Amino acid sequence: MYFRTIISILFVCLPVICLSAVNEERIVRLEQQMDRLSLTPYIYWLEDSSNQLTIDDIMQEKKEVSFRPPLNQPLNFGYSSATYWVKIKLYSDNCSETTWWYIHLRYPLLNQVDCYIVQDSTIKHIQTGTKRPLSNRPLRHPDFVFPIKMSTNSEATLFLKVQSSSSIQLPMVLWKPSAFYSHEILLYLGTGCLYMFFLFIAVLNLVIFVSVRYRTCLTYAIFVISYVILHMSYKGLAIVWLWPQMSAWITISIPFFIALTALSTMLFTQNFLNTREKLLHFHKAFQVLNILCLFVLFLPFIAPYALSIRMSFIMILMSNILILFTILAALQRGISQSYFFLIAWLMVIMGVITYIMKALGWLPSILIIEKSVEIGYFLCTGMLGVSLFDQFQKERRKQENIQKQAAIERKHHLNVQENTMQTLDQKAKDLHEIAINLSGQIDNLNLESDTVAGASEEMSANIETIASAVEELSVNIKSISTASDKMSQHNTSVASAIQELTAAMNQISGHAQNGSDIAAKVVAMANVAGQTMKSLGSAADQIGSVTEVIKKIAEKTDILAVNAAIEAASAGEAGKGFAVVANEITKFSEQSARAAEDIATRIAGVQNQTQKAITVISEMQEVIESMNQSSESISQAVEQQTMALHDISDNASQANIQSDEMAHMMSEMSLVSDDVSKNAIEASKGVNDVAKSIRTLNLSGQELLNICQKIEMESQNLRIGPEDIKKAPLK
Structure with missing residues (x-):
């Protein structure tokens, strides 16, 4: 009898409790011992299809201004022509002194980002984005970092206005500066080591090519270098270190280097598996895709970004599918180096497909998915390096025999x-x-x-x-x-x-x-x-x-x-x-x-x-x-x-x-x-x-x-x- 009464009360009160929880606005409460906090549960967002709303309209809370509640995963709106607004409320609680906090927007390819910090009846406006000068950024960083100074028991509201021809993704993290710098040092130290590994592989293959004229090493070096530049462009590092003053090139560099990576990948596959002699039908298919890839390579210069990036993704998917079928045909014909190649490219294909699904909003934006392409290419490079080393050893033995004969x-x-x-x-x-x-x-x-x-x-x-x-x-x-x-x-x-x-x-x-x-x-x-x-x-x-x-x-x-x-x-x-x-x-x-x-x-x-x-x-x-x-x-x-x-x-x-x-x-x-x-x-x-x-x-x-x-x-x-x-x- 008591159990039924308790169950009935719960059924009556639970919807009320849930509704009140939903209607209650989430506020980021800053604490002294806090180092890092994901802002995904605290981001309210608004889609402005008309692209007409201003900060004044947002502050006045007109009827058309209705922010939607936070989602359980980072915001990812894909490719859209609309303008998106996000709102985050901050409250300094249990802070004994004035401290600085960094709001880190971890997607560097957004064209226009306007940050409005409302604090003590004042509005601070920061304009940044890939189409704006690098000097506008508060911190010289590949991503967008907005510093906020919070005193004890103070509150602030942050509004972000985002408009971009690229995919609109808004993964945001709140950092204490010391923790932010420690994290960034470790992150870019690892990234630097990764780049050094890739560049070492590229230079080594170039040296081998110059020494023995092994063309596979040349195409592999081009593939590695194009991927490194693509990765730097995608992660925003190229904006800071390679072309900080070339705002127009920053946007089109992504589809350009995606197509270049696909082209170099296919050329490497053709040389590695010797498709001209052993897989003639696949070689002709590669030639057709090479021509299409050359067209897509220059498409960003004449077509909108959304079309060119989609065509680049299509080309890299088609090239990976063709490479997969070519590897299977090589396995069927007993080509020895195809075993390493299959394992390597399965890793890349899985990483690329995973990241594309995340970019299209089909998968959540978590660390392992974010790093899926890097992981795939890292493992692929290692496997291909082992295979190339094996082939190089065979070539070296041939060269030793030639040298003995020459002696x-x-x-x-x-x-x-x-x-x-x-x-x-x-x-x-x-x-x-x-x-x-x-x-x-x-x-x-x-x-x-x-x-x-x-x-x-x-x-x-x-x-x-x-x-x-x-x-x-x-x-x-x-x-x-x-x-x-x-x-x-x-x-x-x-x-x-x-x-x-x-x-x-x-x-x-x-x-x-x-x-x-x-x-x-x-x-x-x-x-x-x-x-x-x-x-x-x-x-x-x-x-x-x-x-x-x-x-x-x-x-x-x-x-x-x-x-x-x-x-x-x-x-x-x-x-x-x-x-x-x-x-x-x-x-x-x-x-x-x-x-x-x-x-x-x-x-x-x-x-x-x-x-x-x-x-x-x-x-x-x-x-x-x-x-x-x-x-x-x-x-x-x-x-x-x-x-x-x-x-x-x-x-x-x-x-x-x-x-x-x-x-x-x-x-x-x-x-x-x-x-x-x-x-x-x-x-x-x-x-x-x-x-x-x-x-x-x-x-x-x-x-x-x-x-x-x-x-x-x-x-x-x-x-x-x-x-x-x-x-x-x-x-």
Whole structure:
């Protein structure tokens, strides 16, 4: 019975008690022993969608001014275009002396923050935010810190007016200055150590990249550095230390470095897992996302902050999802380094997703969630560092093997290198001698250049004379061309005459041949006549013999007649008739003797004439034979002359053609001579320029002489000894 009564009373009184508790305004009571207090349970907040309320409207408590009660978690309104007001009441209780207190707003990315401290009927206004100068802040701090001086048993009301294009988060803490500085020292000491760790990893990877050209180390260093700058920008450290005067860049740096971190992460993944060779389809997907990430990288410069930050979050989510699937594919294909990679990126992905959910208001703003990204990236960096160290060890072992092989090759080539160094030493000596000789030659060159310059001037005058002569030559060539035309006509006439002469010579050759034939016949007839005359001489000799016989007969007849006369005389009258006959016989013998003498005389004349005729016929035969030989010689000469005339005719034709060509060439030579005349004039100008250039060459020769002297000095220093050979690195 009593139990039921108590329960009934509780059911009646509990709502009244709860309602009174809700309606009772919460006040922060400051105590001497208090160091730190979360203000989340004491923050009353108001959303001004019109962005028109002022501090006067708030102080007058108009109807539209109605603060909502505190929440059980830090205020997080996400991305909103409205203005938010918060109110906190402070009361100094049990404080024996005046003390300072710090109200710490732990979100540094708010664009405009107006703080109004109402105390003792006065209003203190502090204007700060990322779009306002850093010097406006009461404390030079990455976050927003508002100092309040509280005396014993005093109260104060703090109003904050917040407007920002970034996510509006209002985690607030009340600090005693000593505790605040102790906390901040420890916090930033840890943050500094974290940054030092990241920077050490980045520098180490850059050194490895420079040493062994391992591109994965370069992309990893870029990833670490971009994340460090992103973290500094997000935590407000970049505002204080990197770009305190660049208010416009402060806002857009967050989405910019988020996109840059996503891009460097994907590039690192591509190089770390070698997607180009082992995961080609994922490599193409990475290339597409890289292009999109480049677009998002420059989106903050042209688009509103809310759009660019959302696109940056989308890109980093897409990149992490693609990286996760790539790691799973690498695990399936048995790529060894993918195990470390999976563990590392799972930590990052969990941290990023956790923080994004907190930024969107889906998770409470507690320390482990606030530090989820840092924790994830710290663990990721450690795991990836271990993996990279493992890969570096493999590369180092490869390099050691290469160095051992290089040492062997060094020993193998050391003798060759020593010989080369000795050769270089000898070449240095030769170079010294050459430099000395070159110096002398340069002196001679200077003298020769002066001579050549003078000769060039004379040459210029000679070329001008040549130009005049070439002009006259052009006129003469034109005359020669005209004469060539006439000569061509004469050659044509000569060719015709030679053809006629060739025909006449052919006729002469025929007549000479006929004469030769006739001469041969005459020789034959002369031979016959000679034989006949010889026969006639023989007959005349025989007749001479007969004449002698007749003479002897006449003598005997005369003797006989004398004897008959003698006998007739002896006979007397009887012998008168016989004496007459003897007388007649004597007369006949006398006549026969005279006839025989006459015949002998005549036969002697015939013999003389015959002998002369034989002599003449013999001489005539010789002459005819000479004539025959001359006719044959004439015939051969005529044939040769005919052939020569044919050659002359052909040559005359060729001469006619060549004379035509010569006339054409003379015409062209006339044109060329005109060009030569012009070119000679230009050459004269060029020679003048050459003379000037030679003068310049003389000066250059002096400079070259100085250089040779320097070469001579350097060549004396160029001496390589055995110790230099040992120190020479093997490349």
